[in-house]
Amino acid sequence: AQRVTQPEKLLSVFKGAPVELKCNYSYSGSPELFWYVQYSRQRLQLLLRHISRESIKGFTADLNKGETSFHLKKPFAQEEDSAMYYCALLTGGGNKLTFGTGTQLKVEL
Amino acid sequence: NAGVMQNPRHLVRRRGQEARLRCSPMKGHSHVYWYRQLPEEGLKFMVYLQKENIIDESGMPKERFSAEFPKEGPSILRIQQVVRGDSAAYFCASSPQGAGVNTEAFFGQGTRLTVV
Numbered sequence: 419a420q421r422v423t424q425p426e427k428l429l430s431v432f433k434g435a436p437v438e439l440k441c442n443y444s445y446s447g448s449p450e451l452f453w454y455v456q457y458s459r460q461r462l463q464l465l466l467r468h469i470s471r472e473s474i475k476g477f478t479a480d481l482n483k484g485e486t487s488f489h490l491k492k493p494f495a496q497e498e499d500s501a502m503y504y505c506a507l508l509t510g511g512g513n514k515l516t517f518g519t520g521t522q523l524k525v526e527l
Numbered sequence: 528n529a530g531v532m533q534n535p536r537h538l539v540r541r542r543g544q545e546a547r548l549r550c551s552p553m554k555g556h557s558h559v560y561w562y563r564q565l566p567e568e569g570l571k572f573m574v575y576l577q578k579e580n581i582i583d584e585s586g587m588p589k590e591r592f593s594a595e596f597p598k599e600g601p602s603i604l605r606i607q608q609v610v611r612g613d614s615a616a617y618f619c620a621s622s623p624q625g626a627g628v629n630t631e632a633f634f635g636q637g638t639r640l641t642v643v
Contacts, residue, residue, distance in 0.1 A: 462634040513583050517569040
């Protein structure tokens with residue numbers, strides 16, 4: 419069965435420090451992975467998808483099939499990056515997203 | 528476009544009552560997804576619907592839970608005879624076509640159900 423694991427419930431970093439939010443997945447098919455973000459009192463929104471190989475708000479994520487990982491990275495954290503981050507895997511023939519439990523990122527001054 | 532609208536935002540029900548959660552998708556979106564988030568857990572897929580059709584209900588509990596997306600009006604997630612374990616945040620998402628690698632699903636702000 420498919421599974422997404424985000425081992426850290428809370429990650430606290432100082433402003434300007436590098437950030438890495440971990441995500442590992444388990445899936446027998448070809449994985450399609452996403453990162454979603456939820457800022458305080460806002461709705462969940464798509465941050466980036468691996469297929470686009472894009473950088474959004476300075477964040478990047480590389481799919482590593484050997485390690486079954488899709489870690490989210492940013493070289494220099496900003497205060498406005500503080501939010502809840504969810505890693506998600508598209509399964510079910512493209513119909514459903516399987517989410518991890520999320521990591522709360524707190525950027526301190 | 529107001530985005531995906533869910534109401535109510537908060538719902539309190541006594542054990543044994545019915546809970547009805549509504550989701551109005553974004554304009555032009557005909558695909559709706561429901562997710563449930565229990566405390567300390569990730570979002571769990573429940574059901575995927577298109578207008579008047581249930582496409583995938585593999586995440587729905589076998590009893591007491593039902594969902595519909597009529598031709599007119601919002602999608603409804605109905606929970607009959609609620610129990611304390613149903614207390615959770617229920618999120619709805621919509622997309623213009625089936626969510627895939629190139630199709631973004633947009634989420635509502637959720638309905639927080641509390642069963643007392």
